[in-house]
Amino acid sequence: MSLSAEASLVDVAFAVCTALDAVGETAVLTGGSAATFYAPDSYQSRDADFILRFGASRKIVDPAMSALGYERTPAGMYEHAQIAYTVEFPPGPLRVGRDLIATWRTARRQGELLQVLTPTDSVRDRFIAYFAWSDYSALAAAVSVAVARYDEFDRAQFEKWARDEVRGDSTYDANKIGLFFHALELSLRTPADS
Amino acid sequence: MKTSVFGSPLRDRILLLLSLIGDSYPSELADKLDAPLFSVQRTVDALQNSGIVASRPIGTIRSVQLDRTWYAARELRVLLTRMTEAHPDMKTLAASVRRRPRRAGKTI
Numbered sequence: 001m002s003l004s005a006e007a008s009l010v011d012v013a014f015a016v017c018t019a020l021d022a023v024g025e026t027a028v029l030t031g032g033s034a035a036t037f038y039a040p041d042s043y044q045s046r047d048a049d050f051i052l053r054f055g056a057s058r059k060i061v062d063p064a065m066s067a068l069g070y071e072r073t074p075a076g077m078y079e080h081a082q083i084a085y086t087v088e089f090p091p092g093p094l095r096v097g098r099d100l101i102a103t104w105r106t107a108r109r110q111g112e113l114l115q116v117l118t119p120t121d122s123v124r125d126r127f128i129a130y131f132a133w134s135d136y137s138a139l140a141a142a143v144s145v146a147v148a149r150y151d152e153f154d155r156a157q158f159e160k161w162a163r164d165e166v167r168g169d170s171t172y173d174a175n176k177i178g179l180f181f182h183a184l185e186l187s188l189r190t191p192a193d194s
Numbered sequence: 195m196k197t198s199v200f201g202s203p204l205r206d207r208i209l210l211l212l213s214l215i216g217d218s219y220p221s222e223l224a225d226k227l228d229a230p231l232f233s234v235q236r237t238v239d240a241l242q243n244s245g246i247v248a249s250r251p252i253g254t255i256r257s258v259q260l261d262r263t264w265y266a267a268r269e270l271r272v273l274l275t276r277m278t279e280a281h282p283d284m285k286t287l288a289a290s291v292r293r294r295p296r297r298a299g300k301t302i
Contacts, residue, residue, distance in 0.1 A: 076243070091243060095265040097263055100265060128263050129263070132262050133250070
């Protein structure tokens with residue numbers, strides 16, 4: 001399998017996930033790249049972040065990545081000579097805040113597969129970056145995914161989880177939950193009102 | 195004999211100090227812990243790679259803190275708080291870290 005220089009981030013994500021699956025490794029797309037998968041018109045990440053199972057070996061991963069043209073750098077990320085998008089494997093486990101993630105979505109296209117956070121988990125994943133670090137681009141990504149996949153976004157689960165995070169860490173600003181829903185309502189109204 | 199909980203005495207001391215002062219940067223950690231800067235940077239890298247610590251650039255400084263989004267951050271804080279009770283010297287060290295503003299040009 002090869003990737004063209006014009007490959008999109010989603011193309012890269014499908015190729016990497018499929019290549020790793022072929023050698024028996026489960027890799028789940030997370031972070032901003034999962035948000036790009038769900039809301040490509042609203043949010044564009046520059047790297048694909050995959051969480052591997054605990055104990056995944058570089059002896060397995062590196063050759064699979066190399067076959068796609070991605071080589072590991074000293075900093076630990078994977079770069080391609082012709083493609084701007086990098087690939088990284090942040091430390092696991094797959095989680096959003098305190099919640100460990102055991103289920104995800106498997107997307108398929110033309111013989112390829114992509115394992116990716118569910119839309120609600122992708123919203124939670126981006127939101128916690130805003131929650132913890134006040135990263136407004138992460139808030140925008142969270143809202144973008146919630147809007148793009150509104151029918152699949154579980155508001156009740158999101159809010160319960162966010163309140164639980166505040167209960168676990170009193171330094172979190174609970175007002176940010178309200179700001180998220182306010183931004184979401186505004187984004188949902190905008191197309192009809194404009 | 196030097197013992198450690200997190201793999202090395204320097205790891206323990208960095209985590210304990212971060213739990214007490216909230217955030218820091220490698221040169222400050224090296225200064226306060228009387229450790230070589232290179233060793234501190236390497237240890238912070240390892241802690242970051244394991245997901246326990248997060249860092250981000252602020253100007254030319256690399257701000258380092260415990261990663262509150264880590265799935266066991268709450269339990270880690272409880273453990274570190276308990277450990278500081280056994281290491282009162284770390285509290286003294288933390289108390290020596292100035293965080294309040296200082297007027298520009300004022301002599302130290």
